[in-house]
Every structure is written in structure tokens, then in C-alpha cells.
Amino acid sequence: MDTTSVAHPAQPKGLHPAKLTRFKRGLALAQEHFEEITRVAPWTWSVPSATGSGAHTVNLKTGTCPCPDRTPAGEVDKHVVAAKYVxxxxxxxxxxxxxxxxxxxxxxxxxxxxxxxxxLCPECWAGSDAGVL
Ligand SMILES: [Zn+2]
Ligand SMILES: [Zn+2]
Structure with missing residues (x-):
């Protein structure tokens, strides 16, 4: 069989692999540090750095993050992904x-x-008059 003439199977349309990786890193970060990712002000979330030192304050309204990771145009910063997920x-x-x-x-x-x-959270619910189905 002449392998040079074999057409590659069509690439699935969708996210660019690099984009997917950054996106996946954000999801992994969110799952790993779920409890540490907190809302600190309207639209403002604190996301721990993946290296474990410090945290980044993400703005979900503008989709911006002050971390040193220079996100290429068209991609989403992984801390923004993590905050959105949580x-x-x-x-x-x-x-x-x-x-x-x-x-x-x-x-x-x-x-x-x-x-x-x-x-209501369980604590507030237990201390309230709220009924539950
Ligand atoms: Zn970031
Ligand atoms: Zn509560």
C-alpha cells in the first residue's frame, strides 16, 4: 500500500489543541483547588497559582488575570477558566x-x-423556619 497517498482522517473541528490544553489545565486547577477558589468581590475571584505559591485575582467580568502567564490572543487564561468553573x-x-x-x-x-x-446552606437551613420538600 502506498502510504503517501493515504489521506489523513479529517481532524475533528473544534478547539485548537493548544487551546484545549490551556482550558484543560484550568479545569484541572479548579478540581484540585475547588475549596480555595473563592469569590472575593463582585466578579472578582481569587484563584491559587498552579505552582502552589500565592493566588491570582481574576476578574470574570473582563476575563482578565494578572498572572505572568501571557495568554495568546484567542485563548483563555487557565485561572479564568478555573474561576468560571467554580x-x-x-x-x-x-x-x-x-x-x-x-x-x-x-x-x-x-x-x-x-x-x-x-x-440555603445546611447550617442556615437548619437554623431557619424553611421547610423542605
Ligand atoms: Zn492567570
Ligand atoms: Zn448559609
Whole structure:
């Protein structure tokens, strides 16, 4: 068989491999340091550095990160990816205002203090009059 004439299988369309790698590094960072990635102000998240020294303050509104990793145009900084990931996996407790994983939060059913559909962390829920289905 003349291998030179064999066409390569079509590359799957989608993310450029380098982009995927940076994106994957961000996801890995998020999973590894989930509890350390915290919202410090509106749109502002603190993400620990992958090397373990210090943290970077990411702005999710502008999608910017002050870390020294110069992200090429068209790619997303891995700390921004990590912050976005944690943001998507968590929600704010209507009681204490801290963020918790969705599965830890209880949805308010009947309460004089909270609105129906509000989310409460187990501690706030236990100390409230909120019923649960
Ligand atoms: Zn960064
Ligand atoms: Zn709470």
C-alpha cells in the first residue's frame, strides 16, 4: 500500500489543541483547588497559582488575570477558566452569603424569612423556619 497517498482522517473541528490544553489545565486547577477558589468581590475571584505559591485575582467580568502567564490572543487564561468553573458549580446561600456547591444547598419551599426557591446552606437551613420538600 502506498502510504503517501493515504489521506489523513479529517481532524475533528473544534478547539485548537493548544487551546484545549490551556482550558484543560484550568479545569484541572479548579478540581484540585475547588475549596480555595473563592469569590472575593463582585466578579472578582481569587484563584491559587498552579505552582502552589500565592493566588491570582481574576476578574470574570473582563476575563482578565494578572498572572505572568501571557495568554495568546484567542485563548483563555487557565485561572479564568478555573474561576468560571467554580462559579458555575456553586451558588450563594441566601442566609450567610457564602458560596456552596449546588448539591450542598437546600431549596426553600415554605418560609416566612426566605423566598420560595432561595438557596440555603445546611447550617442556615437548619437554623431557619424553611421547610423542605
Ligand atoms: Zn492567570
Ligand atoms: Zn448559609
Amino acid at each position: 462559579k458555575s458549580k456553586t451558588a450563594t446561600c441566601s442566609g450567610c452569603g457564602d458560596r456552596f456547591r449546588h448539591r450542598e444547598l437546600v431549596e426553600v419551599q415554605e418560609s416566612l424569612t426566605y423566598f420560595e426557591g432561595d438557596l
